[in-house]
Amino acid sequence: MRTRLDRREWLRAGAGAAVSVSVSGWFGRLAHAAGADPARKRSCVLLWLNGGPATIDLWDLKPGHANGGPSKEIATAAPGLRISEHLPKLAALGDRLAVVRSMSTKEGDHGRATYLIRTGTLPQGAIDFPTLGSLVAKELRDETADLPPFVSVAPQRGLSQNAFGPGFLGPQYAPLIVADGQSAAPGRNGGDSVDLQLKVQNLDHYSGVSNPRADDRLALLGDLEADFLAARPGTAGDSHRTAYQAAARLMKPETTKAFDLSGENPAVRDAYGRNLFGQGCLLARRLVERGVPFVEVTLDGWDTHANNFDSVKNLCGVLDPAWSTLVRDLKDRGLLDSTLIACMGEFGRTPKINPQKGRDHFSEAWSVVLAGGGIQGGQAVGRTSKDGTKVEERPVGVPDVLATMCKALGIDHEKQNLSNVGRPIRIVDQAGKPIREVLA
Incomplete structure (x- = not known):
């Protein structure tokens, strides 16, 4: 027992030394150098536009046609690429954006469409x-990392619970959920409430229990659990142990600090936007900086059956500063070339405008956008008809997008995992082919 305590004391001393070094500024310089390291593992930030965004008013406008509505398009930093007037900051980064305008899927129900694009299947x-x-x-995690390999900020899981979970991969690949079910739509949050929403709950020790005492208790639990599981092997026991170990790692002060935005420059926080989505994007940058492979941030409110044009304008007022600042922030820290950014929802909206000045569900022709690491920006791929009702060039399906994202992340999309029914399942369905035009 004495040996174990000595080892933990040595580790605590090492951790203390690391903290003192980071205060000196050395850690920041090291992080920037690590970001530029070609051997650095890649990360992905998914900006999930919940409800089905009107991509016809964002990425594939139809000026001069009755279906186009009042939205205007503007030039971007990429010659020939034009996007919505409500996204001026992103337009200045047009050379980083690859707009896939020819998405065509067959699911117009929120739940089924969400499941399809998030899992690649129905x-x-x-x-x-x-x-x-x-x-x-699973593919990119660091086994020694204290932070979880997947973090989800403000997910809206009500209509498709299974589309947000680890499925047959098991609980060790489940997301750490922050601000669960909290709305990230504009006008519903701000100020100190955002910091409270982004705080990971239940990570503090019980009152009166010191860190060394907590470490001793965890060590005792590990000993007892090892004996128990040795006699009772199986998924249930392994999952229980995995969950406890992950929680214990997350409780370390240096780990929880990743979720504390209070030390960030106020001007940077303002640039992202003082709302849940904006600060969620800032949190995503902090997590990517610390090696988390996958972070998703949800912006809710895109189910615009009524008053579509005002709603899209307001939502863009949240999306534009957050996303553009994320790109610049990652670039400044040497992380953009190793970080894929994807922006999508479950489908698009109808080209035809309904009597409530809204757009309804539409899956036949819509857009997704990719940027950052592994992506050749400054272009639009595919084309829809002048009225926006159908894809006329380079149709793209969900498996194609997922295969492209895997390729950009250095993942073999043809690799198989064993499912819960004993059947090997590919990461991406065999129908999926990477969109070669957008890959760097």
């Missing part, structure tokens, strides 16, 4: 398919 009997974040986490 529900199939007893098979519990994992969400994209879990698949990436």
Whole structure:
């Protein structure tokens, strides 16, 4: 027992030394150098536009046509690429954006469409398919890391719970959920409440229990659990142990600090936007900086059956500063070339405007956007008709997008995992082909 205590004391001393070094500024310089290291593992930030964004008013406008509505398009930093007037900051970064304008899917129901684009398939009997974040986490995680390999900020899981979980990969690849179910739509949050929403709950020790005492208790639990599981091997026991170990690592002060935005420059926080989505994007940068492979941040409110144009304008007022600042921040820290940024929802909206000045569900022709690491920006791929109702050039399906994202992240999309029914399942369905035009 004495040996174990001595080892933990040595580790605590080492951790203390690391903290003192980081205060000196050395850690920041090291992080920037690590970001530029070609051997650095890649990360992905998914900006999830919940509800189905009107991509016809964002990325593929139809000026001069009745379906186009009042939104205007503007030039970007990439010659020939034009996007919405409500995204001026992103337009200045147009050379970083690859807009896929020819998405065509067949699911117009929120739940089924969400499941499809997040898992790459539709529900199939007893098979519990994992969400994209879990698949990436499994391939890119660092076994020695204290932070979880997958973090989800403000997910809206009500209509498709299974689309957000690890499925047959198991709980070790489940997301750490922050601000669960909290709305990130504009006008519903701000100020100190955002910091409280982004705080990971239940990570403090019980009152009166010191860190050394907590370490001793965890060590005792580990000894007892090892004996128990040795006699009772199986998934349930392994999952229980994995969850406790992950929670214990997350409780370390240096680990929880990743979720504390109070030390960030106020001007940087303002640039992202003092709302849940903006600060969630800032948190994503902090987590990527610390090696987390997959972070998703949800912006809710895109189900614009009524008053679509005012709603899109307001939502863009949140999306534009947050996303553009994330790109610049990652670039300044040497992390953009190793970080893929994807922006999508479950489908688009109808080109035809309804009597409530809204747009309804539409999956036949819509857009997603990719940027950052592994992506050749400054272009639009595919084309829709002048009225926006159909894809006329380079149709792209969900498996194609997921295969492209895997390729950009250095993941073999043809690799197989063993499912819960004993059947090997590819990371991406065999129908998926990477979109070569957008890959750097």
